[in-house]
Amino acid sequence: MVRRADLGGSTSLAVLRYPQDKYDRWWTKETLNGTIEISSNSTIEADPDETPAIVMQTAATTSSTQQPLNLYWNVDDKSSTYYWIFHFYEIQASPTGQREFDLLINGAMGSKKIIFQTWYRITLQRSGFINYNVSLVATSNSTLPPLLNGYELYKIAPVGVPTYSEDVAAINTIKKDHQIKKGWSGDPCLPKEFIWSGVSCTSNSSNISWIIGLNLSYSGLIGPLSYNFGNLTALVSLDLSGNDLSGSLPSSLDQLTALKYLDIRGNNKMSTNLPFGLQKRQKNGSLTYRFGDLPIPSPSPSPSSKKNIIITAVVVPLLFIAVVVATIYWLRQKRKFCFFANFFPFLD
Structure with a gap:
């Protein structure tokens, strides 16, 4: 971690942490040169990363669409890779205005035509520079200047085997599809001491980690199960018990050829019929499938x-x-x- 910054506003706290951030992440108050600090008391819609509302209620912006919003960093090692998370939330909406801007890093396009109504997040990584200049530049269609609520900057160190990119994409999409609120951020399997909650990983000589276990029991999941679970192709165990899922198990689960354990108990709105491929594996004994009601726990002694x-x-x-x-x-x-x-x- 290089820096985690809270932009804008007039809070008297130089550093925000617990209880404002329930995960006790430290957010340092930062003022950017040439920007205007704004704030709002409006209710902030929760985002999957559970970024503190007090961070998203403040922002830095500029005086006009002609003025970009700039951030500068000097780093000590250009061979290292740096990872940014930019946090956006519209707290100055206009019924007639439109906010649209590009994000550039050292003049190169990082993300194009950023538009948001509530929370929005962009992640980028770069290496090969000593000096970094991130610019938010309003497009020709924009009537409002660029805006940024906060950011996080990490230096990526070789502390283990990175997660297979397809697994990272799949689990991040699952996180978004089901609005999973477990504080998931960064690499799911790295570092080993901070593997994502509910996630199990393995690696081999190819220097790639795969997600092999996913325990999302009692995680507040609702609605149909995301098709993207089928893209975690190395998954061996999947526990979805104790949620409120509905509909059918997606046919994409047939892609999970390594799956040995599947638990959907307690999802009483969900069909228990397995996709064809998993049916065959259940019959030949290579898949343990648990469904139906969860056992009623023994009552605790009364006072x-x-x-x-x-x-x-x-x-x-x-x-x-x-x-x-x-x-x-x-x-x-x-x-x-x-x-x-x-x-x-x-x-x-």
């Missing part, structure tokens, strides 16, 4: 029953001790009585 358990656990040992003490006392008294009876028989 009153817990209280009774505690009382019983305390009282029973105390009663036992009292009985033992009483028995010893009785035996000692009996022995004492026998002694006096032997020496003083007239006491009988």
Whole structure:
């Protein structure tokens, strides 16, 4: 991580972190030269990365469409690869205006004709330079100047085997299709200490990692299952239990020739019929398929029953001790009585 910046606004916080960001990501307040800082108190629609609303409620812009919005960085190693995430959210909408701009890095096109109404995100990576200049330049169709709410800049270091590009594309599309809110960002399998939540990976001598396991149980998934699950071609295990999915399992799942475990329990609106290829594999025993209702968990003891358990656990040992003490006392008294009876028989 090189920098994570919150642009615009007049917040008194130099750094935003938890509780504003529930993942405790640190956002540094930054002011860009030649820009105008704006803010809004409007409700911000949540994005899949759960970027803090307070970050998206502020932005930097310029005074006119003729003035680009520029960011500059000097780096220490031009052989390293740098990865940007640019965050956009329209907080200055105009009923008659249109905001459209291009994003250029060192004069070369990075992303063309950027238009957004709510949240929008662009990711780019570049290498080979000591100095980087990112420019947001309004197009000829734009009546509003460019706008940027925040950005993240990472230096990519060789800390493991990168994820297969087709897997990255597939899981990012799945994330978007189902609005998955797990804080997924960057490479799904790198670094190993920070593999995406619910994701399992493997790699081999070809220096490529594949996603082989995906646990999305109880992840709030709704609607039809994304066709893009079928593009995770190395997937061995897929757990979708405890969601609210509907419709049929897509035929694209037949592409998952390595799949050995599929769990859709608890998705009561979903058809349990397998695509033809998976049906054959279930019949020959190479696929374990779980569907239907989830088992009902054993009820937890109520507060009153817990209280009774505690009382019983305390009282029973105390009663036992009292009985033992009483028995010893009785035996000692009996022995004492026998002694006096032997020496003083007239006491009988």
